Amino acid sequence: MSSLAALGYGPFFSSQLDLPAEAGLAPARVLVDLGVRLLLDLGGEERTAMLPTSLHGAAAVGDWVLCERLEDGAAVLRRVLGRRSALSRQAAGAPTGEQVLAANVDLVLLVEPLDAGPNLRRLERMLAAVRASGAAPGVLLTKADLCADPAAAARQVAAVAEGAAVLVIAAKAGLGLEAVHQLIGPGTTAALMGQSGVGKSTLLNALRGGESEAIGALDGDGRGRHTTTWRRLWTLPSGGLLVDGPGLRELQLWAGEGVTAAFADVAGLAAGCRFNDCTHGEEPGCAVRRAVVDGTLAAERLASYLKLAREAAALAARHDAAARQAERRTGRIMERALRDLPRKRGR
Ligand SMILES: Nc1nc2c(ncn2[C@@H]2O[C@H](COP(=O)(O)OP(=O)(O)OP(=O)(O)O)[C@@H](O)[C@H]2O)c(=O)[nH]1
Ligand SMILES: [Mg+2]
Ligand SMILES: [Zn+2]
Known part of the structure; x- marks a missing residue:
């Protein structure tokens, strides 16, 4: 190569x-x-x-x-050069500003620690953001040495992360690293995404076999201290490429299409609703709410879906408003230019 x-x-x-x-x-x-x-x-x-x-x-x-x-x-x-994919979030402070966290990423690895049990709602939100980026999602469950039953946690996560590889890792003890190398593969670009202190840099160092990045201490409440300050692309001995960066407090959705993709189960059920614009709220004949009553869909998962779908819709409306404002501005400039035209010609 x-x-x-x-x-x-x-x-x-x-x-x-x-x-x-x-x-x-x-x-x-x-x-x-x-x-x-x-x-x-x-x-x-x-x-x-x-x-x-x-x-x-x-x-x-x-x-x-x-x-x-x-x-x-x-x-x-x-x-x-034009990008194959981009993982973006809303820039802090700017309501419609896009901040690209990493470009041309094939695989986004969401990092979730097992010491406190996986946060499924946070994962659902991150998975939706990844689906919108054009990259494939994967989930890395870290700090498995601090969890009594990592296999059970992995099963819980797999249930909300359809189509994503779910790997269990204990980077400090060197367990589960081979599977990560295989998942990334030569020439493939992956990015680690997760909150501060979840063990992203510890994993990067274990994969590279050295001390590439500083490892942080945790606060008394078990949270990270934003040890890594620059986002950086690293090469791995197995030929893969891996982005590590500062922990994300939260990944605000940038594009909304990801929500439907990340909730294929809800979308599948919605096909059976009586109204095709059913919001799965108060409408009669709602197949999604029926599935919650039946126990085939977890109530928390539906709540999570509705919250993210509302967020995505609000964001889309803000984008539209910004686009309309830009259009009006161009329109006013054009009008003024046209008005000025005969006068200039007359001079
Ligand atoms: N027990 C255990 N602790 C771990 C493991 N991986 C990381 N840690 C600890 O978790 C803490 C934070 O690790 P980092 O690798 O710095 O976390 P990070 O995700 O890079 O954090 P930021 O750079 O702040 O985003 C450190 O004290 C690590 O020693 C693990 O597999 N097992
Ligand atoms: Mg770090
Ligand atoms: Zn419905």
Whole structure:
């Protein structure tokens, strides 16, 4: 495998090059986004690259970019190539701002610790966000050494994570690592996502066989202290690529389509509702509520679905409002330009 292919480069990206104009530019993958600079891997060679102001904020960890190599050895970013997938969340403070956490990720590994028992509602929310990203989901249940019955926990999780691989790990003791290597595979990009203190960096270090990242201490209440500060793409000895970063307090949904995909069981039941726009609230002939009464669908899972579906709808409405406002603004500029036109011509 070429050194670029080992980083995940392939026809999807190389076909985007505008040849011959861009033939002299070097493809590179973003390892770390340092704001005004990027740490890049140009295929076995790490280098920091400067960002022209027009490209500030344009690239995220995992992006494929084209850069120009200057004679003094420096690199300058020229273009960010189109993404195959992006894991995004709502930027804090901005109601409709998208923040890309990682780009071109094949597999998002949701990390949930077993010391306090898996939080199924939190997982459902994260799974919906992953489904919207274009990446496949997986669940890593960490700190299995602190759990009396990890197999039972894994079964509970598998029931809400249909179609996702669920692995049990005790990284400190080195248990379950081989399955993670196999799940990621050579040339595949995976990203660890989970709250602070769940053991993401401990797992990364165990997979890499060293002390790549600092490991945090836990607060008295068992919560993490945000030990990892920069999100970074790492290579694994097995040939996989893995993103580790600061813990996420919560993954706010960015795109709503993920909710239906993450709740295929609810969507399947809804096909049997009397009204095809049934909200599974007070309507007669609701097959979803009937399933809760029958015991085939957990009441907590329906509550979780309804909450996320409402959130996704509110977000979609905000996006629409922002789009309409932008349209009105363009309309006003056009109107003004048209009004000014005859006057200018008359002069
Ligand atoms: N018992 C046990 N403890 C673990 C295991 N994995 C991690 N820990 C402990 O959990 C704490 C937090 O681990 P980190 O790996 O720093 O957690 P993190 O998810 O990277 O946290 P942030 O970087 O803050 O997002 C440390 O005290 C680890 O020693 C495990 O498999 N078993
Ligand atoms: Mg960490
Ligand atoms: Zn219904």
